[in-house]
Amino acid sequence: MRLYLTALNPTDAVLHGFLPAASSLALPVTVLTDQPERWPSDVSVQGCVVREPAAVLTAVAGGEPPAALLSNSDHLQAATALAARRLGLPGKDPEVARRCKDKAAARRAVAEAGLDPVRIVVVEPGAVPVVAADIFPAVVKPREGVASEDAYLVADHRELAARVAEIRTRRPEVALLVEEYLAGEVRTHETLGDDADLVVLGGWRTGLGPPPTFTEESLDWAPPAVSETAQLRKQLDALGVRFGACHTEYVVQDGRVRLIEVNYRLIGDRMDLILAELLGVPLFEYVIRLHLGEPLAAFDLPTPNTVERHARVEYVCADRSGRLVTAPGQLDADVDGVRLGCRPLRTVGHTAEVTGTNRDYLAVLHAIGPADGTVRRTLTDFRAGLRWEIAG
Incomplete structure (x- = not known):
């Protein structure tokens, strides 16, 4: 039996966390990744289109029987969860993983539960941001972004338009989210x-x-x-x-x-x-x-x-x-x-x-x-x- 980890680039979490942990559990590991050339030579890696559940399933089916399949990547939670479910392995609910990744969907789910509505506007690729003036100050960020990457505080429509244009020079295909700024520590x-x-x-x-x-x-x-x-x-x-x-x-x-x-x-x-x-x-x-x-x-x-x-x-x-x-x-x-x-x-x-x-x-x-x-x-x-x- 083998542990399969889906990943993109090498991270400390995998190299210094999950791989030593698997070793202590006497569990062999294969890292499935779309960037195999970036990983250290002493790590067992297999090239795979890890954003696609079908590709992950094919890769796992071609190796030793899986004891577990997991990921620590923001980008791969939903695909990995779906592949694990199809394999009959314990794992996250694929729909929950997708919902957490999609910040607009997460906002809607919390608001629909009557808990904490936050004003949001989704800006699709190529679209002009149309937001009410009273939403400012606001934060603009990728709808499915990670950490603080391409996240900016904007004070008005002018700053919003400038930041949207700037982000699109790097990532024109990405949908953006404009939401009210939540002040505080x-x-x-x-x-x-x-x-x-x-x-x-x-x-x-x-x-x-x-x-x-x-x-x-x-x-x-x-x-x-x-x-x-x-x-x-x-x-x-x-x-x-x-x-x-x-x-x-x-x-x-x-x-x-x-x-x-x-x-x-x-x-x-x-x-x-x-x-x-x-x-x-x-x-x-x-x-x-x-x-x-x-x-x-x-x-x-x-x-x-x-x-x-x-x-x-x-x-x-x-x-x-x-x-x-x-x-x-x-x-x-x-x-x-x-x-x-x-x-x-x-x-x-x-x-x-x-x-x-x-x-x-x-x-x-x-x-x-x-x-x-x-x-x-x-x-x-x-x-x-x-x-x-x-x-x-």
């Missing part, structure tokens, strides 16, 4: 579920860079309050979210939880690995075991508010376009009981334009320790001793 809600239950793993408070983009620059461990969890559960129920891992972003306005988006997979940008370390659990193994058919009750998961540690994560972002000429390598340290880490996300010699998204990340730094203040001070001192230099 961005928070996250991390869950794990099986067909019968859903548990909260924890959450983070997110520090964003300056508008008009929405680049995440830092995250601090902050499990949701009970009142927030109850509201979030109702909204996730409206979407049908239950099985597997899910990462939800939201703000709180006057005590009311308002969803930003729901990503039906683990939190990304190495936060999944840091979350596993903070909780002290084999998180990636648990995700695989759910897809093997094990119940959530079999896992030893701590109650988030009882975790007697704090964690902070900071992303080092490129401040200009150019070539990275100086950067530290991978580092680990332990200072006064605080575990510190630096993980490069770009190698020396890498050249790129600044985008205002997580594509600008040069490295991720993290600290895990006994208290918020100690963690922050120690991470600040750690970062002060590191240097990144970009040649324009």
